[in-house]
Amino acid sequence: MLAPNNHARRVTVRFWTWGTTILGILTGVGALLYLYRLLFGLGAATNLDNQYPWGIWIAVDVASGVALAAGGFTTAALADIFHKEEYHDIVRPALLTAMLGYTFVVVGLLADLGRYYNVWHPMLPGMWQGNSVLFEVGICVMIYLAVLYIEFLPTVVERFSGRVRLPRPLQFLNRFFEAVMEVAGANLRRFISVFIIAGVVLSCLHQSSLGTLMVIAETKMHPIWHTPISPLLFLLSAIAVGFPMVIVESIAAARSFRLKPERRILSSIAGYVPVLLGVYLVVRIVDLTIRGVWGYVTDLSTHSVAFLIEMTVGVLFPMAILVQERWRKSLPALFSAALMVVGGVVINRINVFLVAYEPLYPTRTYFPSWMEIGVTIGLASGLILVYRWFVMTFPVIAAYPAGVAESVEAKQPVETVSEAAISQDG
């Protein structure tokens, strides 16, 4: 982010394809259901009740959404703070994902809030409630969202500085925006590191605090997931899922935009993943052992099965795949393993917020209504479309047209296995 990203280009593809048309329809349906919820209330749209106050809009749209946007701060830390310059090309897409991801988290959260128009209340000092974990999450997410927009500004400046051409009725603003671009362009380079570090600190704070949220429901939480170190587990899993999310996204984007996947960078960051997952796994095992709850893990109840799926899919399988260099260099294997980590984190967040939550007086079990699912799918689809619009409008994705001598890709020895994989993949 500090250095101008010389490789980033605007993607030039047709916006509407079969795939994006389907996503567009899903987004439209989601928007209608969202509107339905606003007009007719939570009771009409969701399966929430007094036993289950939180559903998938919190577990998936908010908790998983925040976790999956972690790629933004992990890549920024790697490339801009630890100065591993070779990873620079993936910072912009990761930051964009984080920026859009958090934006959609807020949109999703608004659907869930009964009085969404009061969402700004935590900003008022008179209503600050420092004992509330949710307050900490809310404030951090709010500030971090602002930081993400600032971190994206250089990309906007790069694209539009000296090229502001607003449509006719707004033309008189051209000069104003040019001036803004100039000021921003001149000063951002100097101050951007302040925001980059702030972004990492804020992320560590609210990623962990999301894990503290359910600790207060101690009499309703299943022992497997009710632990005082839940914030540490949430932070570690967020850090672990950051790179896999970048991998999934890069490969999917490369395929969709008919670009060459940044195989070398992706295989390289994949090397960190088994280490990060390993740390998470060890902490998890130590936690279960100290609290003496292995009995719950092995009793093959719904909860034990949910836990075993979470750990096998999200941690053990991808670790086993990604420890091997051979698999890290194969795009399909890399993609699958990364997707498993992503899925594992989503399953974990669903487990913590929904599966582990047992009401004191249950008369039924919660399962999301079709409208809740529709809104969640709509948000995810909308996110992909907005991402596509952004990478077609701004220089975000590093593109290496085949045969350019300076490209990093070209300096690497060609490997038959992975070359085959690439041609197979896209």
Add this chain to the structure above:
Amino acid sequence: MGLDRRRFLTTLGATAAAVAVGRDANAERHAAADCDVAWGVLVDTVVCIGCRKCEWACEQEHKLLNAPLANYDDKSVFAEDRRPDDKRYTVVNEYRGSDQRPHTIKMQCMHCNQPACVSSCIVGALTKDPQGPVVYDAWKCIGCRYCMVACPFQIPAYEYHNALTPEVRKCTFCHERLARGEQPACVAICPNEALTFGRREDLIEVARARIRHNPGKYIDHIYGEHEVGGTAWLYLLASDVASTGLPELGSNPIPPLTESIQHGIFRSFVPPLALYALLGLVMYSTRRNGKSEPTAEDDVGPE
């Protein structure tokens, strides 16, 4: 004993006043000692005859349901255990003790000494009034329902079918009546003195005396004396807690665990600032002179 329109309006005014006063008075946390002299109610489930007049009085007081008192003679509702909800702040259920005789038990918000809902609330819409009640301010509320997640008694209910101005609803301990020097509506109507209103520490004495003077009638346990750090509402039970429908809870208050995690992470903002400084140091020390393009010699992660 109907409520006329004027009385309703005075109640509204008093509510606003009490909420305004409560906000200031709640600026700081209250030690358990303060709660001993705060108001409480003792529910004697052995004396309770299950007339459900308290349900009716509550619903009248808070303009919830407007059913005739005669409807509440219907004992068939005891067939299932009901829960308080957004239209009924209190319900009377039946439980069978170890003596196999039916007893009735009134359920409502316990008004904890250290309420989890108050600790969890993102905007301080829920506060613990030093007089005892846990009070809700709908004007602040953002409708996140975290209080419902946090409550160890599963009490706060939500107006899920109100699209625009839904509120968290629960027993208010009639704090506006208390401010006027009156008893809660349910206590006032109770014909059998199954509900006793008073200072919490006095109620505990009363409860101890009843247990002592009526051997065999009560279990030797005042529910709410120690549960989750103590509650303003206290129960005398005919048999073990498990049979009554009340949750079995330990004596540790709920909020300290999350609050200590929370305040540990933020202790004087030292940990976040330390992390900031550390990352700044790393950023400075790893920076390179002149921006160079990545080369093949660069390390490429753990392999």
